[in-house]
Amino acid sequence: MDAGEKSFHCDFCDADFSRKGNLNRHKLIHTGEKPFKCNLCDTAFREKHHFKSHMMTHTGEKPFQCNLCNAAYTTKAGLEYHVTTHKGEKPFHCDLCDSAFRNKSGFNSHMRTHTEEKQFKCDLCDAAFRNKSDINIHMRTHTGEKPFKCDLCDAAFARKANLEDHVMTHTGEKPFQCDFCDGAFSRKGNLNRHKLIHTGEKPFKCNLCDAAFRGKHRFKSHMTTHTGKKPFQCNLCNAAYTTKTGLEYHVTTHKGERPFHCDLCDAAFRNKSDINSHMRTHTEERPFHCDLCDAAFRNKSDINIHMRTHTGERPHKCDLCDAAFARKTSLEHHVMTHTGEKPFQCDFCDAAFIRKCDLNYHMRTHTGEKPFQCDLCAAAFVRRQQLKNHMRTHTGEKPFQCDICITAFSHKSSLDRHLNIHTR
Incomplete structure (x- = not known):
């Protein structure tokens, strides 16, 4: 066989390989077979080296140690990537902006932010992602899998980074400190976002209006105000929202949950x-x-x-x-x-209101309830603002002052009537 010749052909696609072992490993992608199974959990792998790395999560073994600090890793590739943080090396440079990266995968992922390419599509919904790792994590939202479990409580997470952040809630560790104030954070990303409060920088700018934002997620939500897109829809009614958190909050109105x-x-x-x-x-x-x-x-x-x-x-x-x-x-x-x-209707009469709070106030005309009571006399009121206005009769406060003369009033309505004297 000539060196470099690829004589092993895949029966499922057009891929060719120079070694039979490589072909066999490739075929597992098509068959979905994962022959390397963990006997301590339900995880299975296509490749032996991934299986070995996984087993170290159970044993705690991290054989690859950094000579420059105390960091240790389960794989050689993890150590090599870490070492670049000491050297400051970022050999992969973007031709479209000033960004540079320590490895090729980070660079490739970044390039998709310019092309907007999202080649990894979910088979169960319309979601699409730039990186394979992101779609793997996304699939856990469908399966409910949370493989990263806390040793100190019952919490479990779909992402390893989320578990690491959670553990710090037990230890109280906040290693990332702000240079401008006493703020400290458990994640570097949270520190970077916090610093923008001090610098005033808003790096996410809308190209359709003058709005600018410190955070990417707020920027994305803002863009939907231009497109009208509300991708998060309620399965129980016709409500739709621009953010997932908005939908989740809405769903609690159906369940009646108030935890x-x-x-x-x-x-x-x-x-x-x-x-x-x-x-x-x-x-x-x-x-x-x-x-x-x-x-x-x-x-x-x-x-x-x-x-x-x-x-x-x-x-x-x-x-x-x-x-x-x-x-x-x-x-x-x-x-x-x-x-x-007028969606808010009274159960006792034909009255209907635009706002729920107005209905609540109206209901008190039926019940006679006056929850806002004066501490200085026996007066009680239906609305909080009525109590505030009443308190000025005790304090003598007159916060509404005429700009034309020195007269002051305890109520805005009294000032408005007074101003008519000057405009006659």
Whole structure:
């Protein structure tokens, strides 16, 4: 046989091989056979060297050690890749941008970000990926497989990196520290994203408007506002969302799940961020302060919306008229004034409302409930704002001041009536 001759042909495709052993290993891709089976778990492999590396995850053996630090690896290739971090070598350079990479696979993966090529397609859904490793991990969302198990609790994960991050919640380890503040993080990626808060950099820029973002996932969500695409659809109703987390949150409304319970009252919530926000109603904590005025808020989203009162920004525009709003929910409620839709109906009378909170207030006219009580007198109110207005009768506070004269008022409506005197 001539050197380099490929006389072994695959019966399933056009591939040719110079050695029969290579052909036999290749055929396993077509047959799906995985002859090397682990006797300690359900994992199986096509190739012996992958099987040997896997067995080390059970024994803890890491025979390949770095001479420059304490790092150790189960494979020689893992060690060789690690050594490049000491040398700083990045021999694979992108011709389209300034990026450089330590290995060819990282470089090939990067090139697909320029071509938008996603050659690895899922057989069970429409998902597609740039890298084979990503589709392998994605398949676990269909199979439910979580092979990476925590030794300290019952948690299990589809990704090894997620397990490593989780373990740090037990150890408290946060090896990546910020140079600008005392912040410390368990992942380098989280540190890099955090630093953007200090630098003000927003590397993900929309080419259709002036919006820019610190994080890629927020950028992707923003782009759907231009395309109208909502790829995450609910199986129980017609609702669709731009993000997976939006869909997951929505699904809890069908299940009625509220797993996060307040220890100080009977309130329960669908997610952790909501209970964190709620707890601040007990503590009165308002950690988000405006740099332009004295306002302070319980939630970051609230201060972001508040800033629009200073900038005048109203990004949520009505398609049916010229109205524009600072809040998305305000736009949604406004649109119902065009459609006449009032989805929240009273069980006791024919009243119907655009907003659920308005229905809740209305229900109190039937029940007589007045949950907002004054600490200084016997007065009680249906709405929180009514109580706030009432408290000014005790404190004498008059926060609404006329710009034309020195008169001040305890209610905005009183100021509005007063201004008519100047405009007559």
